[in-house]
Amino acid sequence: MDVTASIERRPTRAITVGSVTVGGEAPISVQSMTTTKTADVDGTLAQIYALAGAGADIVRCTCNDLAAAAGLAKIVPRSPVPIVADIHHQYKMALAALDAGVHCLRLNPGNIKKPDHIKAVAEACGEKGVPIRIGVNGGSLHPDLYEKYGGTVTAEAMVESAQNELAYFDEVGFDDVKISVKASSVPLMIEAYRQLSAVTDHPLHLGVTEAGPPPAGLIKSTAGIATLLAEGIGDTIRYSLTADPVEEARAGRQLLEAMGLRERKNIDLIACPSCGRAEIDVMDVANRAMEAFGDREIPLQVAVMGCVVNGPGEARDADLGIAAGNKRGHLFVRGRNVAVVPEDEMVETLVEWAEYIHEHGVEAAIARVDTTKAAAEAERDRARLLAEQGDDANHTNERIELIRRRG
Ligand code: SF4
Secondary structure, three states, rough: OOOHHHHOOOOOOOOOEOEEEEEEOOOOOOEEEEOOOOOOHHHHHHHHHHHHOOOOOOOEEEEOOHHHHHHHHHHHHHHHEEEEEEEEEHHHHHHHHHHHHOOOEEEEOOOOHHHHHHHHHHHHHHHHHHOEEEEEHHHHHHHHHHHHHHOOHHHHHHHEEEEHHHHHHHHOOOOOEEEEEEOHHHHHHHHHHHHHHHHHOOEEEEEEEEOOOOOHHHHHHHHHHHHHOOOOOOOOEEEOOOOHHHHHHHHHHHHHHHHHOOOOOOOOEEEEOOOOOOOOOOHHHHEEEEEEHHOOOOOOOOEEEEEOOOHHHHOOOOOOOEEEEEOOEEEEEEOOEEEEEHHHHHHHHHHHHHHHHHHHOOOHHHHHHHHHHHHHHHHHHHHHHHHOOOOOEEEOHHHHHHHOOOO
8 A cells, every 4th residue: 555645745845954855745854952062073973873873864963052053164074964053042153153064053033033143043044045944932932922912832823923923034034944833732732734735835854852862752743743744744853752853853753754754764672462372481582683673774574473373474574573482482474484593692693694684685585595494483383382372372262162151
């Protein structure tokens, strides 16, 4: 099934952030932000590389003082991805970041309030062809709007904040803009983005701000971002987690892949939930496999299954999988048994085969082994387990009988 066809993206205009197009027909991009001091050039670059490796298309760095701006001047030419400078209260830092050669600025309308300053930055961006993200934040709304809307943060106030900023930009003929209206409340950010998308065709940057540490932060971010993406809203996304930013980039990338909005780049590891038939600690093997694959760019679906009785069949659509049985790992490729290895070699075998398939293809991988022998071995272990466990290892029939007796 072509899953991308089921999500119709809302049309937006395209803007260019360095080498990455945001909006229009461009793939939805993943963003993250460094946590280093931007003045620490080597430390920041190392983190940018890690973020790019984990799936970030664009990275933001704070530009909070002149030392940070000087750092950006050294970072931008060495960065593998476009750099956005995060500007807080000082509009002069925006001008300094432009001097440093950044590919985009992020301005918070609640922080830089003087119209002259806003227009000066927009004019300078216009001259250099650098876009701006209007980054409205529910937690730092412009005081006038906060008052106007009764001292609470509302979706209407956030949208109006973005529109006011756009109006200032308009006065100097600048419209190279993407917009975010983030809030830490998921329902509020969803409503704000819905309202915003109804009144503008500027590309939208989605996020739940201050989502907190995983797993709650991941859940909140996914709830907000995925809901909007499913409605066709959103052109670029960022998970804001209290965690290593590599986790943000990885989560963003995985969300887009899971929703069929980006092509798979890394391993998609699936695992059975384990049950009465499991011959191994599925969670442990799956976690070790995840760790072993790391950020390797192998776009395959790999399955870890608890038993050879049902595993190869249940995961027959996976590119590659392994199922446990009788202290052995039964490896299968697209549902066909291909090899048997000792249980403690399951993870390294998966990695080795995944690399081989990635390089040579499924057919070549199958051709290098005697599948008849592997299938016979699997059948032998399967029969043995069935004989040991019976055909009701999960006591399903007993439960059904109990239920029946209630009738
Ligand atoms: S039957 Fe086997 S593969 Fe399916 S959940 Fe149970 S242990 Fe996992």
